[in-house]
Amino acid sequence: MDKILEVTLLYDFYGELLTVKQKKICELYFLDDLSLSEVSEHLNISRQGVHDALKRSEKQLHHYEEKLKLVHRFVKQKKNVENIIDIVDSLKDNRNNGRAVLEKLEAIQALANDVLENY
Numbered sequence: 001m002d003k004i005l006e007v008t009l010l011y012d013f014y015g016e017l018l019t020v021k022q023k024k025i026c027e028l029y030f031l032d033d034l035s036l037s038e039v040s041e042h043l044n045i046s047r048q049g050v051h052d053a054l055k056r057s058e059k060q061l062h063h064y065e066e067k068l069k070l071v072h073r074f075v076k077q078k079k080n081v082e083n084i085i086d087i088v089d090s091l092k093d094n095r096n097n098g099r100a101v102l103e104k105l106e107a108i109q110a111l112a113n114d115v116l117e118n119y
Contacts, residue, residue: 004030010061013070022057029054084112 008030015023028039029050036054040047065071088109092102 007058007061009071009074010058010065013074014061014064014068017064018057018060022053022060025050025053026057078116081112081115085109085116088112 007026011026011030015026018026024043025039028034028042029036034042036047036050039050043050088105091105092109
């Protein structure tokens with residue numbers, strides 16, 4: 001997984017556990033895609049201060065994930081739902097299924113799509 005995507009996902013799950021300053025720095029750097037220099041100018045702190053705060057925040061986010069494993073479960077659940085959708089699609093392509101089975105498969109697919117939309 002791309003590092004920025006990984007940290008952004010960790011931030012989505014655990015960002016509220018960071019300090020206000022850490023949250024602001026992470027948002028500007030990872031979400032708003034500002035450079036270290038731009039973040040330092042925006043917050044009126046040194047570039048090194050931004051770098052250090054990002055490293056501490058990232059370490060803390062990884063620590064939360066090691067303990068709680070919420071992102072791991074989310075990614076696994078998302079992959080499982082995507083697999084369900086793929087299986088349902090392949091079964092729908094099989095014209096030997098009865099109409100009742102096809103309706104049930106469509107219902108399962110609708111539920112799986114609904115779960116994915118809520119993430």
